[in-house]
Amino acid sequence: MKELWTTMASLMAIYAFSQTLFHTILPPNIRFTLLKLFHHFFTSFSSYFYYDITEIEGVNTNELYNAVHLYLSSAASSSCSATSTNRLSVTRHLNSSNITFGLSHNHRLTDEFNGVNLVWEHTVTTRQNQTFSWRQLPEEKRNFTLRVNKRDKHYILEPYLKYIFEKGNEIKRKTEDRLLYTNSRGGSLDARGQPWESVPFKHPSTFETLAMDPDKKNEIMLDLTDFANGEAFYKRAGRAWKRGYLLYGPPGTGKSSMIAAMANYLGYDVYDLELTEVQSNLELRKLLMKTSSKSIIVIEDIDCSIDLANRKEMSSLCNNNLDHDVATDTGNNDNSVTLSGLLNFTDGLWSSCGSERIFVFTTNHIEKLDPALVRSGRMDVHVCMSYCSFESLKILLKNYLGFMSTNDDVETEELRRLEEVVEAAEITPADVSEVLIRNRKDKPKALRELVETLSRKAEENKMPRRQKAEVEEVEKRELGNGTVVGGGCAGEDGGRRCSRDMILHGKKMTI
Template sequence: MKEVWTTMASMMGVWAFCQSLLHTVFPPELRYGVLKVFHRLFTYFSAYCYYDITEIDGVNTNELYNAVQLYLSSSASSSSGTRLTLTRALNSSSITFGLSNNDRLLDCFAGAAVEWQHVVTQRQAQTFSWRPLPEEKRGFTLRVRKKHKHLVLNSYLDYIMEKATELRRKNQDRLLYTNSRGGSLDSRGHPWESVPFKHPSTFETLAMDPVKKKEIMEDLEDFANGESFYRKTGRAWKRGYLLYGPPGTGKSSMIAAMANFLKYDIYDLELTEVNTNTELRKLLMKTSSKSIIVIEDIDCSINLANRSRTSGNGGGSRSPRRSRGESTAATATAAEEGVNTITLSGLLNFTDGLWSCCGSERIFVFTTNHIEKLDPALLRSGRMDMHIHMSYCSCPALKILLRNYLGVEADSDLSAAAMGELEAAIAAVEMTPADISEVLIKNRRDRRRAVAELLEALKLKAERKSAEQIGEDEEQEKRALEEGFDQLQGNRGEDDDEDDKMH
């Protein structure tokens, strides 16, 4: 060991002598050229190439740096590193892992091994700048073998951007937007006001037939993963859903489940707050991609202008045609007075016109309690592609409600007799999931009492329905007897007239 240390000391002395001789004999310009030549030789013979991704490009933030930081957080969380940075962004419900200063992380893409290093150095004294720069200079250095260079530049970086967008949407809380009255702008210059969307409804808790539920989920997945299909077929990347059925059947819960399933924001469009087709189009332009645009109770939200221009006592004649200038002036006057002048044509263009294609990956959802009141032009494919009937509570939906509110598995925790009574009672009445949920919520702490009161409520509903049916039958019989009596009296009167004539 003593000989080794002696040899190392001698080599270090020789290196120091050569370095001092180099500084004495060669001028600085020549030394710089020699070092540059050595660096080029090292780069030429090296098997790796390096790429620097700085946090700030000039005075602008480098979007690729943020994407790499977010992408590496998913790998850093599962790495064996002993020192990681933890952050939590605004409007985010999850904690993000990251590399510490000057730490390294290995990654693999398509069989190619790459190495990331988070380089942090102190920035030199700044000159005057309109935008002050941070004291630390941050960036990532990517090291990859030269034979994988084209793979990284052509595919790997694009993959990182897509993955970062997906992670950002997954980690960020959903937002629920609503439009301001008259298209007024908020403090950020947008016509939409937002609040965090915290609705807990999911397809797992949604009281609905499982077969129908699975069909809807598969359709949503096909839409979310169908960018290449829509581009190949020349169709706009959007889809429309119509939810119809009686009140209390879960239409709003279905919308919330769709948003939580796809991780989309919701834009709740209140048509009564929109005055003209122009305002409606501007609202559409301010919506983001990967969102659900909802218009609830479309049958009673507005009175479409070009469907209500009737005059006269007969109600069938339309108002006389006006010139373009008169129509525009009338629309402007109506807008100034706060009168809604949205037309059916404007609504159709909103859902299926050229302006509906200004974004991508958007879903339009309409709800109604009376589908027969909607104009057929709204119901065709391309505007409402999938019609979903939200029906009264069925046996499969009842089992889901029992599991949600009581923690009861109908097939194992309830006896066959009790479950048979419930199934027979639910099939005999028309009761909405909201009504059944109310009964279960009141008695959720006592399972037996909840099941008993639910069965009693179902039987009471069946008795009322039977009584109403009997009353309707009696009323029909009475009406039929009255009509028969009137007809008989009329026939007798005709016979008497004929007898008088003969006499």
């Protein structure tokens, strides 16, 4: 035993002497090269390659690290049995009801892509010093290490990392709070130096709750899905990845709810552009450049937001050629937003500064809009937000009264009467909602009052225009400051209903 300890002590002394001699004789750069060659010699016999993805590269956050973190958290929570570890971290963020699983520190998880197994390891170490004193880095250094078999790395690595980055961004978009932006007066900047101010977007409207013909909703949802999945198509076709929607119809028909439903369906942020606060075409372009991809840019009441008289004044000079948009400027572009500036905003070169954007215009008077503004390529989809049909009325009954179906003879009779008068009543979803909200705790009373309201509206619509105006005036006096909603989608014919047509992909489709 004594001889063994003597031998070990001798070996340690020889090692210490050799290390001292090694550091004394060889300069640091040569030592580093030898160690690198030594490491390369032994790793050349390994069957794997290892790739480190650190949380912070220099002073910048590594977006790929964040994408990997979200992707592995989703994989861990959806299929824990597929992991090669029995330890996962569980997290719930403030003001969130979602519980997420993640890869614990210094543990591994196995993933599969195109039939290949890949191993992830999460490593956390203590940061020794702060290199950049002007920016306080986290005390812990975090990174993911990906282990890939050498025979697979050439064809699997790049597609796999691209897939993870896309999936991570998709998960982020679906889980994080979406934002509602608005532009400030005169393009002034907020505390972050941005021309947009934002608040969390919490509008609850969805296509399920939207009071609209189901077939029409399905057409719109399919169009939105095709757009969101159409990156390769738009690139191949040489088109900017954007799409324009025009929502038109009387007030109270759900145009704002439609925009919220679109944002919730796609998971996009919403930019509510107030044109009356924009001072010039240049400022309009700057606002567009500061919008993010995967967003909906909204201009409500477009007919009231910009003076379109310049188009009418110049139309004779342009020989009614509505595609000569640049010729419509009046010379005061530096101090106002012109039609030409708006057209370039939606369909010019500047509109391609970014991708996956949807432009939405709304109006109560489509006949006031210049044809150049609403043609295909600018406003690709025209959606008429009309009065209540029986199908949309049933959606409102379900939303406010929980009304699905009934075996009650009285309620069945009320539904039959509603079906008979709803088309002739020409009543908006907003008016119907007000009746249902007032009586939401008493379903029979709500149905009775709704039948009475629709019947009265239907009778009024049969009256001559002059007599109808007298009735509306009496109602206004009785309601004080109340407003009677009437009129059609557009034009001077107050009793005319808007058509139920929508233009999709440049083709007119009857819905």
